[in-house]
């Protein structure tokens with residue numbers, strides 16, 4: 001493990017427009033630093049509101065070694081509670097999702113019991129001096145935007161105004177507030193989180209690594225080969241009155257006191273209504289779409305929450321950094337909340353492309369990590385099709401230098 005006094009030197013040695021040095025992708029001390037400097041200070045998506053419709057419904061959300069219970073309260077609000085008992089620190093909950101029994105979280109160790117707002121309700125055999133009403137689970141801020149649940153560990157959370165506006169013009173247009181999660185997959189990736197995010201940020205790899213994606217998405221092409229197809233996509237959107245402006249506040253973040261956000265539209269190939277096996281829509285049209293405009297909308301909030309919307313379905317990508325060499329990726333497929341599986345949509349068709357693409361991504365990111373682990377690895381130059389990956393790396397290095405808030 002590296003001595004962090006060397007970190008400044010390592011940052012100073014970074015070559016602009018190049019991948020990071022090996023240690024950034026391998027060193028456990030730098031991973032801890034990443035947690036403090038970047039991951040804990042930003043907002044991240046915890047899931048979709050449709051997953052916890054009733055009081056007591058909860059999701060467990062992890063980041064590094066932290067674990068948070070995201071729960072619907074009797075008042076209908078959503079709380080994010082640290083999954084650490086206030087007695088001697090046991091985890092309260094271990095299932096990934098569920099329903100709190102009798103509207104309580106009861107610790108499996110000594111049975112301290114908390115209500116859904118995190119207040120301690122029962123603690124047996126405590127001394128008289130113990131003040132039960134002064135004890136509650138640690139809670140974190142929650143913000144629901146267009147059906148997406150966001151939370152943060154930051155003491156002083158970054159402002160979400162720009163992010164909320166951007167989401168209204170992207171997820172909002174796509175009707176995500178009235179969506180439901182149709183399917184979930186979890187990918188365990190043996191790689192550093194930055195390799196997984198960099199991979200998501202660039203489509204230089206799309207043509208060689210994702211043949212099915214590349215057949216459907218103009219985004220896989222170099223910009224100069226995509227001009228006419230993108231123009232045709234914009235014309236189709238205009239004809240339907242669909243307005244999703246490109247927004248670029250990616251990586252602005254902590255220094256400016258506001259959360260990073262970006263929205264980008266890109267066309268599907270001519271004649272395709274959706275990114276499916278046969279190009280036809282797979283589910284009901286959503287939001288403002290009266291017909292498919294044959295485009296896709298990519299948007300990102302913060303460093304590890306990414307989204308992709310088609311006119312008839314959506315995909316949430318949650319990157320979950322776990323350790324220097326381990327990242328999980330949760331993929332959630334969204335459809336209209338009233339659509340019925342097997343009647344209004346076929347789950348196999350719905351999930352086919354992003355199951356295929358995510359399995360490919362896991363493989364290439366793990367191969368990337370294996371290569372970067374070499375003591376002889378020298379960071380190479382990003383191509384013109386990897387400017388967003390380069391931008392992510394610049395942002396990351398900036399954040400390492402910011403004071404902790």
Ligand code: FES
Nearest residue numbers: 085087088107110
């Ligand atoms: S650690 Fe939870 S009740 Fe003791």
Ligand SMILES: [Fe+2]
Nearest residue numbers: 199205210361
């Ligand atoms: Fe990919």
